[in-house]
Amino acid sequence: MTREAELRRLIAEVFRWTYLKGLTTTIGGNISARLDEETMLITPSGMPKHMVKPANIVKMKLDGTVQGSGKPSTEWRMHAEIYKTRDDVKAIIHVHPPHVLALYSAGYKIPTDLVEVSAYVGQNIPEVGTYAPGSQELAEAVARALRPRNVYAVILRGHGIVTVGSNLFEALNRAEILEQAAYIAILQKLLEEK
Numbered sequence: 025m026t027r028e029a030e031l032r033r034l035i036a037e038v039f040r041w042t043y044l045k046g047l048t049t050t051i052g053g054n055i056s057a058r059l060d061e062e063t064m065l066i067t068p069s070g071m072p073k074h075m076v077k078p079a080n081i082v083k084m085k086l087d088g089t090v091q092g093s094g095k096p097s098t099e100w101r102m103h104a105e106i107y108k109t110r111d112d113v114k115a116i117i118h119v120h121p122p123h124v125l126a127l128y129s130a131g132y133k134i135p136t137d138l139v140e141v142s143a144y145v146g147q148n149i150p151e152v153g154t155y156a157p158g159s160q161e162l163a164e165a166v167a168r169a170l171r172p173r174n175v176y177a178v179i180l181r182g183h184g185i186v187t188v189g190s191n192l193f194e195a196l197n198r199a200e201i202l203e204q205a206a207y208i209a210i211l212q213k214l215l216e217e218k
């Protein structure tokens with residue numbers, strides 16, 4: 025199997041997992057992997073996650089030129105800007121995890137003193153403001169927040185999260201850890217209220 029075929033298979037698989045783990049809805053969210061310096065593979069626009077097959081993954085240049093067929097996720101600009109900013113990033117996951125969103129909406133943050141957070145995501149989890157989904161402004165704000173090489177996750181206010189990694193499972197693990205940490209933080213606050 026070529027590297028491209030393997031990456032297409034992994035993207036479809038990890039995409040399904042983001043849905044099964046409750047990190048996003050049937051259509052929401054998008055993920056990608058870097059194929060080479062100037063090319064990425066990204067999930068298609070508007071297709072139910074459980075139906076996405078390796079052949080549906082879209083190959084495109086970071087300048088927006090689609091290679092072959094398919095319509096890329098409307099958030100392709102965000103993925104492209106991150107790859108242009110960070111050459112160490114090989115995979116990107118964008119999802120809308122409910123507990124993270126609830127936590128930040130209520131004015132709290134991910135507790136970075138949790139061992140899994142500090143070990144796998146780090147102490148620096150920046151938050152960017154509210155921008156129109158799919159916009160170049162959102163793409164640039166997220167890429168700017170990810171410029172420091174010790175940042176692996178960004179909170180998009182009122183929208184979701186972006187996690188990056190040297191492979192898809194590293195990025196998926198980070199997204200799961202953020203959602204789990206947010207869940208723990210919410211439970212902790214509820215218990216403390218007694």
Ligand SMILES: [Zn+2]
Pocket residue numbers: 052053118119120157183184
């Ligand atoms: Zn989104």
